[in-house]
Amino acid sequence: MTDGSESYDSDVEAAIRENHPALITYITAGDRSLEDTKAYVEALDRGGSDLIELGLPFSEPIAEGPTIQAAINRALEAGTTPQGFFELVDDLETEAPLLVMTYYNMILQYGSEPDVRPFVERAAEAGLAGIIVPDLPAEEADPLRRACDDHGLDLVFIIAPTTEGERLEAIMSQVSGFAYVQARLGTTGARANVSTATHDSLARLSEYDVPKAVGFGVSEGDHAAEIVEAGADGVIVGSALVDIIASSETPDAAVDELEATARELKRGARRGAGEEDAPEPEQP
Amino acid sequence: MSTERERDDHDSGGTFGDYGGQYVPEALMPALQELEDAYERYVLENEDGFMDEFRERMHDFGGRPTPLQRADRLSERYDREIYLKREDLVHGGAHKLNNALGQVLLAKYMGKERIIAETGAGQHGTATAMAAAHLDMPCEIYMGRTDVNRQRPNVYRMRMNGAEVNPVEAGSGTLKEAINETMRDWATTVERTHYVIGSVVGPHPFPQMVRDFQSVIGDEIREQVQEKAGRLPDSVVACAGGGSNTMGTFHAFVPDSEVDLYAVEAGGSSLEIDEASGVAPNSATLSTGTDGVLHGAMTKLLQSGDGQIMESHSVSAGLDYAGVGPELSHLVDTGRVTPASVDDEDALNGFHRLSRLEGIIPALESSHALGYLEKRYEDLGELVVVNVSGRGDKDLETVLEETEKRDLAAAPEVEVFDG
Numbered sequence: 001m002t003d004g005s006e007s008y009d010s011d012v013e014a015a016i017r018e019n020h021p022a023l024i025t026y027i028t029a030g031d032r033s034l035e036d037t038k039a040y041v042e043a044l045d046r047g048g049s050d051l052i053e054l055g056l057p058f059s060e061p062i063a064e065g066p067t068i069q070a071a072i073n074r075a076l077e078a079g080t081t082p083q084g085f086f087e088l089v090d091d092l093e094t095e096a097p098l099l100v101m102t103y104y105n106m107i108l109q110y111g112s113e114p115d116v117r118p119f120v121e122r123a124a125e126a127g128l129a130g131i132i133v134p135d136l137p138a139e140e141a142d143p144l145r146r147a148c149d150d151h152g153l154d155l156v157f158i159i160a161p162t163t164e165g166e167r168l169e170a171i172m173s174q175v176s177g178f179a180y181v182q183a184r185l186g187t188t189g190a191r192a193n194v195s196t197a198t199h200d201s202l203a204r205l206s207e208y209d210v211p212k213a214v215g216f217g218v219s220e221g222d223h224a225a226e227i228v229e230a231g232a233d234g235v236i237v238g239s240a241l242v243d244i245i246a247s248s249e250t251p252d253a254a255v256d257e258l259e260a261t262a263r264e265l266k267r268g269a270r271r272g273a274g275e276e277d278a279p280e281p282e283q284p
Numbered sequence: 285m286s287t288e289r290e291r292d293d294h295d296s297g298g299t300f301g302d303y304g305g306q307y308v309p310e311a312l313m314p315a316l317q318e319l320e321d322a323y324e325r326y327v328l329e330n331e332d333g334f335m336d337e338f339r340e341r342m343h344d345f346g347g348r349p350t351p352l353q354r355a356d357r358l359s360e361r362y363d364r365e366i367y368l369k370r371e372d373l374v375h376g377g378a379h380k381l382n383n384a385l386g387q388v389l390l391a392k393y394m395g396k397e398r399i400i401a402e403t404g405a406g407q408h409g410t411a412t413a414m415a416a417a418h419l420d421m422p423c424e425i426y427m428g429r430t431d432v433n434r435q436r437p438n439v440y441r442m443r444m445n446g447a448e449v450n451p452v453e454a455g456s457g458t459l460k461e462a463i464n465e466t467m468r469d470w471a472t473t474v475e476r477t478h479y480v481i482g483s484v485v486g487p488h489p490f491p492q493m494v495r496d497f498q499s500v501i502g503d504e505i506r507e508q509v510q511e512k513a514g515r516l517p518d519s520v521v522a523c524a525g526g527g528s529n530t531m532g533t534f535h536a537f538v539p540d541s542e543v544d545l546y547a548v549e550a551g552g553s554s555l556e557i558d559e560a561s562g563v564a565p566n567s568a569t570l571s572t573g574t575d576g577v578l579h580g581a582m583t584k585l586l587q588s589g590d591g592q593i594m595e596s597h598s599v600s601a602g603l604d605y606a607g608v609g610p611e612l613s614h615l616v617d618t619g620r621v622t623p624a625s626v627d628d629e630d631a632l633n634g635f636h637r638l639s640r641l642e643g644i645i646p647a648l649e650s651s652h653a654l655g656y657l658e659k660r661y662e663d664l665g666e667l668v669v670v671n672v673s674g675r676g677d678k679d680l681e682t683v684l685e686e687t688e689k690r691d692l693a694a695a696p697e698v699e700v701f702d703g
Contacts, residue, residue, distance in 0.1 A: 058592065059455075059592040060579070060593050061464075062309065062467045062471075063309045063471070065468075081590055104577045105576045105577040105585075105593075106590070108591065109576060109587070110590075114576060134309055135308055136307060137306060137308065137309075137313045138310075139306060139313070140305055140307055158309070158310045159310065160309070160310045160313075161311065162310075162311050162312075162313075162474060163310060163313070163314070167313065167314065167317075171310075182311065185473070185474060186311075186471055186472035187471060
């Protein structure tokens with residue numbers, strides 16, 4: 001929860017507020033291989049990501065469009081497991097805090113009995129800052145939220161274009177880290193333009209003093225600029241980055257392009273905040 | 285209808301014991317609330333005469349009630365009274381119309397403009413396409429590529445009724461993938477579209493609502509068996525994939541502890557699971573599954589230790605699913621329902637046996653229940669009801685092909701079909 005002061009309980013909220021407007025990037029862990037993922041995450045970090053979401057692949061990703069679904073399939077075919085995922089996170093040293101994005105069954109099954117706690121404990125131990133679960137609405141989230149609270153992790157909720165009225169009120173009162181604003185109905189995937197639903201959603205949320213980041217369909221700097229201009233505190237980009245991993249001829253080429261694209265997206269976000277002449281993100 | 289009876293203790297608030305719930309993307313939650321509200325008003329409280337219209341349409345368009353037939357030669361073979369509930373005689377050839385018509389009508393009452401559905405064997409897709417044509421609603425059906433190939437007659441039937449059939453190429457191209465794709469469509473078009481889930485699976489209120497639409501099966505059996513035999517049966521046997529005919533058949537008997545309930549799953553080629561390959565050579569979720577969350581509900585699943593969902597297998601496309609209804613999971617845990625399974629071969633024998641002895645060609649799904657009857661009739665008491673959930677015309681190609689591979693005692697000479 002935010003209290004409007006300069007000190008933050010949440011690393012995730014701090015990362016957005018202190019780097020406003022923030023760039024949040026997503027890739028699927030194990031896409032090609034976990035070793036390559038490490039290099040990709042470091043590239044996104046160098047490119048100016050303020051938060052990085054790492055997907056832990058689940059075989060039935062009902063909230064994903066074709067791009068991320070294909071990445072998840074590649075990751076599963078490459079043998080990605082929760083154990084391997086956490087070992088990767090153990091190894092990563094990034095400026096940007098890391099979040100895990102996965103489906104509820106993956107969280108429940110980590111450990112010997114269906115229970116959310118072993119996953120959250122391991123996530124905290126690995127240094128993850130938060131969790132995003134696309135198939136866990138606020139109504140079913142109590143057990144996971146309690147476990148996250150106990151371990152100082154943020155549980156990020158998604159606000160859809162259909163989230164209104166009392167449900168919006170109820171979810172916003174529980175927001176931790178940031179509100180993940182879904183730009184349009186449907187699944188993840190890069191789009192050619194910014195949806196009007198984004199503007200409506202941001203307007204609906206304007207009275208809440210919590211960081212708002214917009215995802216689902218964001219793929220270029222100009223989108224980022226438009227979204228920040230519409231009132232978002234951050235932009236979330238996934239499918240456009242996953243496309244780079246899928247289409248690059250070598251992992252090294254993907255590393256270079258991921259870094260450059262992150263930089264371009266961050267520049268776009270800054271343009272949207274009226275920081276046209278903002279200095280380039282610092283080179284490492 | 286069960287809805288007029290007192291609600292069971294175990295199905296309050298969308299959960300059945302530890303199972304059920306609403307594990308779906310946030311975008312769908314308002315639609316589930318809207319559906320829950322409509323279900324309570326129209327189905328449970330008969331607002332605007334919804335249930336009266338539903339019953340009338342099931343009677344005139346659907347052909348209900350279906351008979352409870354004494355199977356004379358099976359009774360002789362097993363030396364006990366065997367009755368068959370003839371859901372194969374429902375319009376469309378399976379129990380699926382009970383639910384599809386109920387949901388399409390409900391969507392109409394809710395003011396939705398478009399119907400989508402997933403299908404495995406094609407029976408639910410066919411029933412939905414028929415109901416949508418009957419009620420003048422546009423309809424799109426998602427069906428796994430493997431199932432499109434093994435269930436062609438149903439694909440044609442859906443198209444004849446004006447539905448668009450979208451083959452799903454992902455994964456093994458069966459029911460699980462079709463559900464994923466339909467959920468994605470729904471998440472994109474939720475404001476004007478109703479998703480007709482085809483079994484007692486998915487997020488609340490689907491498991492409860494689908495069971496209520498299907499419980500007409502058990503309600504009729506209860507009345508008919510008392511009329512014909514003067515008492516309740518000793519046991520009731522139904523096949524279980526997702527579990528809609530199972531719950532529809534069992535629901536009326538759950539309070540009758542003297543009636544044994546058997547849910548017969550697809551044992552496929554083996555009950556062993558090769559976790560490394562991610563494949564279960566069966567679809568016996570109630571018998572071998574573990575608790576987890578899939579397609580909106582907490583239930584029993586075929587999954588790896590890490591939580592990845594397995595590809596399932598059955599010779600019957602309609603049973604080929606890695607999950608099962610949450611209420612059935614609960615009834616199995618509490619001991620009220622006995623899970624059972626028979627393998628592909630027993631099911632094929634069941635298919636041929638009923639066709640030869642009784643002149644009824646059953647669906648391969650239902651053939652599992654008949655396979656179980658053959659193997660375990662001695663344990664089932666003196667009076668047994670088997671639900672014939674659907675007819676087997678759609679399965680003829682598969683049956684010929686699979687029979688040819690095997691030396692089946694109950695099968696006719698396959699060669700006679702050549703040329």
